[in-house]
Amino acid sequence: MLAVQEIDVFIHASHILRRVSLEVREREVVCLVGRNGAGKTTTLRTIMGYHRPRGGGIRFNDVPLHERRTHEIARLGLGFAPEESGIFPDLTVAENIEISTWTRPGGRPAAERLAAAYEIFPVLKQYGARKGPEMSGGERKMLSIARALALDPDMLLLDEPFEGLSPAIVPTVAAGLNEITQRGHAILIAESNIYHVPDFATRLYVIERGEIIFAGRPDDVRKDAAALRAIGGHA
């Protein structure tokens, strides 16, 4: 479904990503794990077209993404929820979720897409006409994910969906993500905390200083000393 092939990304003069490759297949939940500054966000932002790779390529359902503009990439079926949630403070919660049904019409009817988004995180329903700034950090994360889902994407890109959440909310968000995969969407999650990697994750990549140093099943990472050191877990 998504294939990132040996991309090199520079921001200003710094070489941020070095020959990064990763793959997400149908219905997979893939986690990209690494410390802050390792290159997780840059990887996701490059997939979304905010950065142009200097070498390598990105294909999504066999369409080359690295030549497309961000809104075209979104309309191809990639839903993005950034680390800082990116809620539009001037719009109501309902308008935040609806926006992608206006920008990407076609496919399933808007009402069905909105219903699906609210079903994942029903708590959002009670906010309807209120505006973004009135929500807690966890609710913003949920809104951001629900909004990306309303785009009716084949795949979601989630940057640190568990960061800053209270321990009480983490299971709610994890259950929501599990539900999303049950409905047939693939997910790529960037995560800095190995203990946040959900147990339904199918594969895991470890990124360190802009390079992928481990790729495999979540259980196998515990046998890889170098990868473990990079993400601060213990065997």
Next chain:
Amino acid sequence: MTANLVNILMGGVFHAAILFLVAAGLQVVFGVQKIFNLACGSFYALGAYTGVSAVGYFTAHGGPPALFIIPLALGGLAVGLVGVVVERGLLRFVYDRDETFQLLLTFALVLMLEDLIRMTWGTAPVSTGGLYLNYGQARILGATVPVYNLIVIAASLAIALGIGWLLSRTVFGRIIRAAADNREMAEALGVDMRWVYVRVFTLGTMLGTLGGALVIPATAAMSEMGIELIVEAFAVVVIGGLGSMRGAFVGALVVGILRSVAISVYPELEMLLIYLIVIAVLLWRPSGLFGAAAA
């Protein structure tokens, strides 16, 4: 006494109605594109001259003088399409540049458009003559007010309500508010910023050109009218708050009425008074009456 007051007030509100249109164009462009478009004044002048020509053509070809407001408004709106050319041809190249650079570019536009107007219409003022008296005069509390002025005030109010409706109730309005909040996030949700920018800029241009066209029956078009208006529109925006539509509305009323009062009481004070208010607002509320609080 009352008649005199009403005259001053109505003169001020008429000027405010025009000023609001231009300032609203300035605000919507700044809100979404983050460019302070000095050329809004030139668009205003361009609309005025086009309005005069459109009305001239209409009456010369046997159009009934009483209907002159139709070619006037249509001419003003049509020339606003120049916004498409300016946005696609110039502005889109400078969105990522320094603000100083953007200001310089729009100022260059001011100079170029002023010369273009001189080349096309000459340096002598042009006007539609006394056509606007076709609509007669209304007597309000003893004062005589041209009905045309009342029509313009009503039209401007209707446009203000229309913009409010567009921004808060339509899909286009919600999309441009989202884009104004967070451009990158809007793009990630499928918003084509090229599509947004060209529409927003053209809308802003059309508000300016329409304002120019509507003012002209009550005055005469001069090539430097654009520069004069930029100064006033700037005052409106500072008083009301950059990027706020409500601010443009209130700011235009404040500037329009103050100007009118100053002209009738002590004409030498006209611009000075407006600047004094601007300075007072900058000292007291630097982000304007309706602007977002400074971080």
